[in-house]
Amino acid sequence: MNVRVCVLGIVLLLGGCGRQDDAALVIYSAGPRPLIEQISADFSAEHGIPVRLFVATTGQLMAKLEAERFRPQADIVIFASDVAAEALRSADRLMALDDLPLPDTSADWHDPQRYYLATSAALVGVALASTHADMAPDWPLLFSGAFPGRIAMPSPSRSGTAGDFVVSRVLADADSAWLDFTRARAAGMEFPAANSQALTSLMIGNYQAVLGAVDYLVFRQIDQGAPLVMHYPAGGVPLMTRPVGILASSPRQDSARLFVAHLFSASAQQHIADAHLLPARTDIAPSAARQATPAPPQILRGDVTAALAQQGTILRRFQYQIERAQIAPMAARQ
Structure with missing residues (x-):
């Protein structure tokens, strides 16, 4: 078994696939890694419960959960x-959290049935790029070429x-979205990894602009002195929540509930704000970099x-029709 272990207090990073401590709470988390490491270390110090972390992208987490479906x-x-x-809730793989007490939070961010x-x-x-900071372009200009x-x-x-981001735009207006993506690709839009x-x-x-940029990563770079500006086009931007759930298969549900409650503590939510994410608690202020940026004129929430029903179809079409497609340059088509 290939295991990479890094001790952070009594928080362990799990690189392999087997439990090494039956008392340890095993958490699979999307990044940022330093944020979940800090929150987990605080939790372990407060409750004396060791934590084992596996940190990866959401897609990698889903793949790992699926691979471990019969040996969770x-x-x-x-x-x-x-x-x-x-996807996990619809497959009955999450336990209900409807009786878990929470402080005042942005309630419409949560699953209405409280499974996450x-x-x-x-x-x-x-x-x-800061050289283009005064433009404040809306989506039509950005996609027009x-x-x-x-x-x-x-x-x-x-x-x-x-x-x-792609799914939200297609669900909002499919015909216009596909035309926009095709036009931008023909104008030379590229896809440099993540x-x-x-x-x-x-x-x-x-490049001078990155579409579909997640804002907390941009604010982190700005904090470090990068010559960037985070811009929210007037046509509206999607809000992406970051949910937590407890696996129904977990034999440590009491400890898991303690950890979920800890995620909504003032200290954990302050760590979240310091990482430039929007905290769920309404009494925790966003980071200074976020506050210094004009708020989006319109926030979009998708269904x-x-x-979930259309994501796979939309992303496959995008991959083959837009991202990997050989689209004639716009000038050649005029």
Whole structure:
């Protein structure tokens, strides 16, 4: 068994597939890694319960959960997409959390049946190079091919957030969305891997805009001095919640419930805000970088059930018709 273990207090990073401590709470979590490590370390110090972490993308977490379906390992899962949590709920793989007391939170972020609860959220908009900060482009300009600069988008096959962005636009207006994506691709839009790689390419000047950028990653780069601006187009931007759920198969449900409650504590929610995510608690202020950015004129919330039903079809079509397609340059088609 190939196991990579890093001790952080009594929090362990799980690289293999077997339990090494039956008392340990096993948590599968989407990033950012330092955030979940800090929250888990605080929880272990407070409750004396060891935690084993597996941190990966939402897609990788779902693949691991599916591979372990008949020999479950995880107690808790934290996704960067409510569509993934809804997939588990619809398969009866999550336990109900309707009796778990919560502080005041953004209640409409949670599953109405309370099988998963949103611990935080992020918005998906446009990262701009500071040289283009005064433009404030709306979606029609960005997709039209008339934007004065090179445009990138994280690959939906590598970034769950980019995938959710594509699905949300198609569900909102399918005909217009496919036309927009085709037009932008013909104008030269590229797909440099996941969010982090796309932002790196933006910072070194390969691009001047990244569509479908998740905002907390942009704010983190801005905090570190990167010449970037987070922009929310007037046409509206999708809100992506980050839900937590307890696996119905977990033999440590009491400890798991303690951890979920801890995620909504003031200290954990402050760590979330410090990571530039939107905290679920209404009494925790967003980060200074987020507050310094004009709020989006319109926040869009999609239908999670429709997204779950159509996600696979939409993303396969996007991959073959847009991302991998050989589309004639716009100038050649005029």
